[in-house]
Amino acid sequence: MAEKKLRIIPIGGLGEIGKNMTVVEYGKNILIVDVGIMFPEFDMPGIDHIIPDWGYLDDKKERVVGIVFTHGHEDHVGAVRYMMDYLDVPMYGTPFTMGVVERKLKGSQAKSRINVVKPGGKISLGPFDVEFFNVCHSVPDASGLGITTPAGLVVHTGDFKLDNTPTLGIPTDMGKLSEFASRGVLALLSDSTNADRPGYTPSEAIIDGALRTVFSDAEGRIIVASFSSLVSRVQQVINAAAQFGRRVSLVGTSMVENSKLALKLGHLKDPEGVIIPLSEGLKLPKDKLVIMSTGSQGERTSILGRLSRGQNRDFDAMEGDTIVVSAHAIPGNEEQVSRTINSLIQRGARVIYDPILPVHVSGHAHSEEQKQLLNILRPKYFVPVHGELRHLHAHAGLAQQVGIKPENIATVENGRVLEFTKSSMTIGERVPGRYIYVDGTGIGDIGPAVLRERNRLGEDGFVIVNMLVDMDTGELIEDPELISRGFVFVRDSKGLFNDAKKRIVREVESGGNGSLRKRVEQTVSDFFYGEMRRRPLVFALINQV
């Protein structure tokens, strides 16, 4: 009998930042690692988010033994609700992670499938023994996974960095990594996000100094925007506030909820009772208050986004305010973040962001840390994960630098099957790994064709041609009517529209072949393109009498 193979299939997160999901398969058993979402890019109008394409599992649902989560970020747990509608299996993760998952499953039966694993804990699922190990990242209880399979030990780092002085929790568990190495690592799947950045990620500790500078300079209110799951940053702000005699009001649902969870689990500490509700905070003198909110990505609906447009309900950004953007723009959000910062400055606020002061550091390892991890683990095979293609390639290059043979490195994108035995790795067939778009309650009903139409609507608008046609003679009964939106300013374009109407009349009278509707649409489209170099979507409506 042929040797059974271990199959590792990256379903999402390879070739992109977001919607991480990995399938680990041995014999009849399947283990899933993470089910995240991705945020839409600028060319995906109307899309709420994107979930992984788990179509590979359609005929294998009963073989799935469980889902393990590495940590509570959206790109790792964000699609759990959709997954639970699809698959009824137990879920495992550390306390903070499962607290986030539980909130996502509010009101759903699937909550009963939640299992909490203590940090550093171990579980057995079918032929897989899964050891959680602490990694330093930008959310409490972040873990990497050591997955012992009959073919060998697979290490999945999750998202990590090697900060020796993290603000919160424990540094990455180097002892455990050495133990894995002594047992022999068959394959390493490792976070590639910052693989193209030289050196080391600066330590979280440098932010304390930057915040001290901000707090001692600020004369009025301080508003700090960050990620709601970045509990260590909330802690740093609480510490600075305590030191400078200020109170902190947390604003925004996710900020309040995550901080509540972190206080309950002991990740966040407020011994001096610095946190007060916003309603009380706003009554304090301005130099006694810090507001901590979401919106570091300039999202329109976030507090910072609303402040930048002067549309926030409870308070405004104004002269005298110091606003700290304690985050980096996630790739794709750079423009939105710059625009928000500019608008806040326009409103009179002083805005501090990295590199003005080091008020943020990344949660992902830079290249020297990645080499260090590779050197400790000495895996036989290496799969760079979690990154755009450029990051994966840079990471593969680092692995070669530390002596991993190129043929033992698999730089692949979503859906590529990797097969392992104790002594071989083959890159196999491709399974589905597309984008599944979520828009409102619709999941997967919108494809690239609809997005192309939305982009054309967004770029050049639309034109409707309304015609009344005699059923018997095929002649126009009255002049065609043109209605447009987002194309040209109608009042200034009478001549253009009149010329278009003449073309339509001529086309109808020509009695050419094919559908009248299509002919008219093509004529109008070509005419506008010829005149304006624009291609609005054109719809012809034919009313026959």
Ligand SMILES: [Zn+2]
């Ligand atoms: Zn993360």
Ligand SMILES: [Zn+2]
């Ligand atoms: Zn991530």
